[in-house]
Amino acid sequence: MRRRAWSLTARALPLVLPFALVAGGGAWAADADAVARGGYLFQAAGCLGCHTNEKAGGAPLTGGRALVTPFGTFHTPNITPDPVNGIGRWSDADFIRAFREGVRPDGAALFPAFPYASYTRMTDRDLLDLKAYLFAEKPQAVANKPHDLSPPFSWRFLVPGWQWMYMTPGPVADDPGKPAAWNRGRYLVDALGHCGECHTPRSLLGGLDQSRYLAGTPDGPDGDKVPNITAHLAKGLGKWSDGDLGMLLELGLKPDGDVAGGAMGEVVRNSTSKLTAEDRAAIIAYLKTVPPKE
Structure with missing residues (x-):
């Protein structure tokens, strides 16, 4: 490296x-x-x-x-x-x-x-x-x-x-080729929300495996399984609509009627449900562009 x-x-x-x-x-x-x-x-x-x-x-x-x-x-x-x-x-x-x-x-x-x-x-x-x-x-x-x-x-x-x-110290500059909502979403996901800390697999030394960014892991916090949140059609969020993702982030409701529990339920309760509608939309705009990973 x-x-x-x-x-x-x-x-x-x-x-x-x-x-x-x-x-x-x-x-x-x-x-x-x-x-x-x-x-x-x-x-x-x-x-x-x-x-x-x-x-x-x-x-x-x-x-x-x-x-x-x-x-x-x-x-x-x-x-x-x-x-x-x-x-x-x-x-x-x-x-x-x-x-x-x-x-x-x-x-x-x-x-x-x-x-x-x-x-x-x-x-x-x-x-x-x-x-x-x-x-x-x-x-x-x-x-x-x-x-x-x-x-x-x-x-x-x-x-x-x-x-x-x-670790790469320091803020990441906005991508001038992307919309403002996408850049805001990336900031919320990667910096403030630190979503990759749970949703990205880790190496044997505990570092994030960026080649599988947001692809989920069976070894999440407290040993819980953490889902794939890339745009993968079968195993990720590729088939989820913006409305589906919005309901999850605001209310913790999944498209199949289930309710987010465990660590994600806590994230919804303490964090994403308290964001503005604009910031939740920015998260969705960014996640929709994350390349699909197995």
């Missing part, structure tokens, strides 16, 4: 603080517009489901959800603005670097259970708006659970090698 050039955006970016001083209050309050935009991005990115241990009654965004993988069990972290247990001490540059390069504020690599290989495509503006939303949430002093990993998968110093092989 060819070596990829690393982005210096997070290091070079001036700190664009999405905050405004409250008159007379002496306290900092997040800019309302940035928080509103960030709230929408938060839903589009599906942050709530992964970072909330709903089965155990955990508070939203306090982490603790177990992600069972062939490499061990990861426990998602607290992403509230708590300064000790959460991300309350992260600067704008820290936040962008985590998403863009998969690196913690202390310089250590983040495990790719956090799908930064997809989130790296997000724009700086969207990342700062997302941070504004998260920092406007209530801090929760809930300690993080350690991952349950065995060597060599627990050796964090090996992760930069994985990143070198499987």
